[in-house]
Amino acid sequence: xxxxxxxxxxxxxxxxxxxxxxxxxxxxxxxxxxxxxxxxxxxxxxxxxxxxxxxxxxxxxxxxxxxxxxxxxxxxxxxxxxxxxxxxxxxxxxxxxxxxxxxxxxxxxxxxxxxxxxxxxxxxxxxxxxxxxxxxxxxxxxxxxxxxxxxxxxxxxxxxxxxxxxxxxxxxxxxxxxxxxxxxxxxxxxxxxxxxxxxxxxxxxxxxxxxxxxxxxxxxxxxxxxxxxxxxxxxxxxxxxxxxxxxxxxxxxxxxxxxxxxxxxxxxxxxxxxxxxxxxxxxxxxxxxxxxxxxxxxxxxxxxxxxxxxxxxxxxxxxxxxxxxxxxxxxxxxxxxxxxxxxx
Amino acid sequence: xxxxxxxxxxxxxxxxxxxxxxxxxxxxxxxxxxxxxxxxxxxxxxxxxxxxxxxxxxxxxxxxxxxxxxxxxxxxxxxxxxxxx
Numbered sequence: 001x002x003x004x005x006x007x008x009x010x011x012x013x014x015x016x017x018x019x020x021x022x023x024x025x026x027x028x029x030x031x032x033x034x035x036x037x038x039x040x041x042x043x044x045x046x047x048x049x050x051x052x053x054x055x056x057x058x059x060x061x062x063x064x065x066x067x068x069x070x071x072x073x074x075x076x077x078x079x080x081x082x083x084x085x086x087x088x089x090x091x092x093x094x095x096x097x098x099x100x101x102x103x104x105x106x107x108x109x110x111x112x113x114x115x116x117x118x119x120x121x122x123x124x125x126x127x128x129x130x131x132x133x134x135x136x137x138x139x140x141x142x143x144x145x146x147x148x149x150x151x152x153x154x155x156x157x158x159x160x161x162x163x164x165x166x167x168x169x170x171x172x173x174x175x176x177x178x179x180x181x182x183x184x185x186x187x188x189x190x191x192x193x194x195x196x197x198x199x200x201x202x203x204x205x206x207x208x209x210x211x212x213x214x215x216x217x218x219x220x221x222x223x224x225x226x227x228x229x230x231x232x233x234x235x236x237x238x239x240x241x242x243x244x245x246x247x248x249x250x251x252x253x254x255x256x257x258x259x260x261x262x263x264x265x266x267x268x269x270x271x272x273x274x275x276x277x278x279x280x281x282x283x284x285x286x287x288x289x290x291x292x293x294x295x296x297x298x299x300x301x302x303x304x305x306x307x308x309x310x311x312x313x314x315x316x317x318x319x320x321x322x323x324x325x326x327x328x329x330x331x332x333x334x335x336x337x338x339x340x341x342x343x344x
Numbered sequence: 345x346x347x348x349x350x351x352x353x354x355x356x357x358x359x360x361x362x363x364x365x366x367x368x369x370x371x372x373x374x375x376x377x378x379x380x381x382x383x384x385x386x387x388x389x390x391x392x393x394x395x396x397x398x399x400x401x402x403x404x405x406x407x408x409x410x411x412x413x414x415x416x417x418x419x420x421x422x423x424x425x426x427x428x429x
Binding site: 047048050051052101104105106107108109112 | 359360361362363364382386389390393396397
């Protein structure tokens with residue numbers, strides 16, 4: 001079986017863009033809604049290249065271009081994208097025009113960019129990566145399913161390099177709707193827009209950030225099923241619970257949802273410290289893409305920044321060796337990703 | 345006519361998001377597509393929408409756009425002759 005490594009991971013979020021400065025100097029953001037900090041897109045894209053692109057597309061393209069520049073890879077074998085809502089700004093403009101002026105008056109650009117798979121398509125066209133290309137749109141599990149797909153392609157030997165990204169943008173009107181149904185906007189949360197991408201490959205080389213040692217996705221699992229999935233994940237990687245340095249959770253300040261993380265960790269991984277990242281990077285459908293991003297950089301640098309600590313337990317002072325990234329929503333869907341340092 | 349030409353240039357820059365282009369950069373007789381302003385087929389669709397929305401001109405035959413969108417001056421002449429608003 002091919003072993004799979006995370007070679008690089010990049011982000012645009014509430015933190016400094018295209019940077020890991022958050023590890024030393026995290027930007028603290030208060031709700032109820034924070035805008036992502038964008039880099040100077042003109043450094044990456046000519047006005048001609050960017051004139052039709054909405055902000056989410058620019059973010060997707062620039063995070064990808066930055067990643068490819070860092071790694072020297074030009075054309076990944078696969079582009080896998082997870083997005084809950086796709087290009088929401090363009091979708092809203094299209095719908096507004098349809099409602100107000102009729103179906104013959106809408107902009108073709110807004111129409112083309114109102115589909116979810118616009119992002120993966122754009123990345124493929126711009127980077128001339130004409131291989132496997134797929135988009136998953138399953139709310140909070142979108143990125144995780146894109147990652148699972150890439151993982152399966154790797155394990156079957158069909159690909160050797162893959163871009164796996166999570167992208168979403170929050171608009172004022174959609175924020176209002178999500179708040180009304182109780183998905184976002186709970187006091188303590190930091191809703192935002194997300195852009196995070198990882199480059200996976202089967203060649204460890206000398207520069208990989210960490211190994212993606214395994215993952216599991218479960219829908220409405222019983223406690224027993226969750227326990228079995230975790231046990232098999234660890235067994236497959238040849239490690240035991242005590243080898244985990246910490247659990248990277250999607251705790252986001254929404255107590256009703258955070259309870260499931262706390263219950264899972266205390267039941268299955270007692271004594272293992274919990275970490276969180278959404279208070280720094282924002283909450284939204286694609287926020288889980290920051291989970292492996294954060295874990296990979298912690299493993300690569302051998303540190304766990306204190307800004308990530310959650311709960312009463314802290315990791316010991318040793319460099320982290322293995323991190324379990326857990327993403328779940330309302331206890332219905334779980335994603336478990338096991339990352340560990342290279343060289344095992 | 346000069347006023348219409350100026351208005352049209354600004355409308356095109358806004359509709360096509362031509363960030364780096366100023367109205368004075370656009371030659372009134374230069375081709376809009378290909379070598380001139382470098383617009384493409386998606387821009388042609390945007391211009392059709394612009395004509396209808398702003399001037400009430402509905403182009404029934406998209407192929408006619410090839411002639412109408414030849415340059416700013418040709419476009420302005422067509423709008424002046426056919427506008428309904």
